Amino acid sequence: MVELIAESMEQTDMFNVTVETFEWNTYVGRVLDPEYQDRGNIPAIGLSGTFNPGSFCNALHHSSNIGACCNLNGISDPELDDLMDDARYGVEVAGDSELRGERYDKVWNYLADERYSSITHFDLATSVSNTDIHGFEMWPFQEGMYSYNMFAPQDEQVMWVDRDNAAGDSDLSDLTEGGTLSMAIGANIESFDPPHSSDTTSTLAQGFLFEGLTANDAEGNVHPWLAESYELLDTQGVERTAYADYMSTVGTTEEGAIDTDEQVIVQHPEDNPAEDDEVRVLLPDDATEAVEDGTYGMQYRYNLQEGVEFHNGDELTAEDVIATYEYAENSVIAPQTYDSLLTAVQVDEYTVDLFAQVPDAEAERSLPGLLILNSTQVAEIEKGNLDPREGNTPIGTGPYEFSEFEDAQFYEVTKFDDYWTEQKGVSEAFSWFDGSGDFPDGPVIDGFEVEIVPDDSTRSGALQNGEIDSTYGLNTSTLDDFDSSEDFLVYGIETGGYEYIQYPVNVAPFDDTRLRKAINHLIPRERIVENVLNGYARPAWTDLPALAQGSGTADAEALEEEIRPTNEYDIERAEELLDQVAADN
Structure with missing residues (x-):
């Protein structure tokens, strides 16, 4: 794929392209290095989206995700941040999927105009099994x-x-x-x-x-899991500025980062760590105080299954849920957790409340998104060391327990x-289950x-x-x-997975929108799908896959008709844009 793009760029006689390849884990380490954004490289990488349409733009483009996965080249655009936030947060959009789709259409059009990244194709996930494996079906996320x-x-x-x-x-x-x-x-x-x-x-x-409080079906619907039931108790039309009175003041570093070891839940929208010596932020204890005073966006209550055992014999309780959320502070997935979560509060031994910062259309899926850990175990280890290589056998509530691991083998x-579930029976464990009596427990x-x-x-x-x-x-x-x-079965499904390249927007000449648009017109999406992937993918004419179209656009066909021309392979249009860039430099 990368070689095809490089070849296409060099055919214009305007580029001298060098392609470097790395072992996968080395590559991930390179592109997630905070200094990567200043090197002027164009990374090519894949990402797995979700049923949430925001996962196809936020991870790549939201300013809060710089240095996380996968805003690799320091894209920071307050106007775009606001558009993405408006499509997900607020009382109106949380209760109106049609309005949400209309707002996301503004996001996709903005991304087409600015062209910070180029999604090349949506993956067709495939697996192959011998005929000894029965009942297998593809899931849209690898x-x-x-x-x-x-x-x-x-x-x-x-x-x-x-x-x-x-x-x-x-x-x-x-x-x-x-x-x-x-x-x-x-x-x-x-x-x-x-x-x-x-x-x-x-x-x-x-x-x-490991397991979560909830589980999704193949269409993205949410079902209680470790939580026997859950309900939305309250929604309040607050904005993030409502937390100003609870915020702590912390310093900033010379590099423009917030100088605190604690998890930043909310940063005051009017403060800028790149310009200010001090900024106002909501820290975990501050968030707890705000909730106690009744300041929050949404309140979901989760009633846990009783009698669930961890692999070490401990019973699952609310303490484990609270410990899991605390353990996730300042983790790799913290940017995706604390884009919505305000705090987790124990109500009683088997009840937990999860609070959202503001009304959030994705709260039902995002708030309970963590896999639940054993509180005894995480209290005894350093964060990030829940791994057999560190002498810590992972302990969960899942149907299988850890047996053996040989690194890289x-x-x-x-x-x-x-x-x-085998102890309770599937019908008793899940009140929503209405399936066949032949289905196992x-x-x-x-x-x-x-x-x-x-x-x-x-x-x-x-x-x-x-x-x-x-x-x-x-x-x-x-x-x-x-x-x-006849000895094998091949399974396939279009997924939320997508491949993309991302432009180093803070390094000249890639700070010029015309250059980025020119390269985008040099990406042979159809050739990549047919010649490299043998048809096992779909060209990304928009940044939105089929599985997230329900709440991600008001009209999928109209969106593709509007944006596809900006993503078509068009060498003449690319050369026009490149000539404009050259004339101005």
């Missing part, structure tokens, strides 16, 4: 693919191993319990610590062990004997063996040779061969 398949009563989804009968038209009446599923993943597991990691592979590995989990596979095999061809060969049962992310050139074989 990191949740196996946790979804092992047990998802919200969609009556469960997979099983049957080595005597070939998969194909299997249904629940054919379900077989037991067995071990062997799979291969394409990158090392960088961390087992959920709040302190954000890469897809780590999240996939954590999905066997393999990972094994075994079924947890006291998994809570928990996952039916005894264990998973996960081989870490970065090379695509090696993973493909391992699957062909019967060394593993399943893998994903194979080179698209091999998928047709698997699809034509």
Whole structure:
């Protein structure tokens, strides 16, 4: 993909392009370096969005995400920040999805005008399994693919191993319990610590062990999970300036950062750490005081399932939920957590209130977004060290418990004997479940063996040779061969995953919008999809994938008709813009 873009740029005789490649984890470290934005590089990277349309613009472009994943090149545009915030926050938009779509249309048009990033295509997630694996269905986010398949009563989804009968038209009446599923993943597991990691592979590995207060179905609807039930108790039309009286004053650094070790919940909108010696910020204790005084945007109450056991035998209580949210402070995912969350408050042993800073259209999904950790464990370790490499066995409430991990080699989990849904029964555990009586009360596979095999061809060969049962992310050139074989099943779905390049907007000449638009017209999106990805993707004519169109646009067809011309491959238009830039320099 990158080579095609580089070739296209050089054909104009206006660029001399050098392409550098790195091992994946080295690359992630480079692009997340705070100094990366000053190097003048154009990174190419992929990101997994969500059902929230904001995840396709906020992560790349919101000023609060500079230095996090994945505003890599220091994009800071207050007008754009306001547009994105207006599409998500406020009483009106929180209660009106049509209005929300109209406001997001302004965001997509603004991004087309400024062209800070170029999304090239939306991924078609694929996986391949042998016919011993039954009941498998694709999930639109790679990191949740196996946790979804092992047990998802919200969609009556469960997979099983049957080595005597070939998969194909299997249904629940054919379900077989037991067995071990062997799979291969394409990158090392960088961390087992959920709040302190954000890469897809780590999240996939954590999905066997940990669970959240809620779970989504394949359409993005939210269902109670570790929370037996939840409800919105109150909404107040406050703005972030309402917290001014509760804010603390802290200093700033020479680099323009806020100088505090505590989690900044809200920064006063009128203060600028790049220009001011001191700024007003809402810190965790300040947020608690504000809530006690009745100042907050939304209040959600979560009533926990009783009798849920962690893998170490501890019972899940509100204390664990509160400890999890405290543990997430200043973590890798803190920017995405504290863009909405104000604070978490324990009501009683099995009840927790989560408060949003302002009315938030995504609060139902975003507030309970953390995987719940064991309070005893996180109280005894340093943040970020919830990992076997640090001598800490990860402990969750999930259906599988940690068994063994050899760094960069393999990972094994075994079924947890006291998994809570099997103790309660799925119908009792989930009042919303109205599925078949044949659906099991928990996952039916005894264990998973996960081989870490970065090379695509090696993973493909391992699957062909019967060394593993399943893998994903194979080179698209091999998928047709698997699809034509009776011994394998290929699964695919358009996802929230997308690839993009991002321009170093703070480094000349990329600070010129015309240059960025010119390069965007030199991206051969259709060639990338057809020639590089063999059709297993869709060109990104807009920045919004199909799964987030429901609340992300007022009219998807009209949006594409309007914005697609700005993303078409057009070498003549690119050269016109480049000539304009050259004439002014």
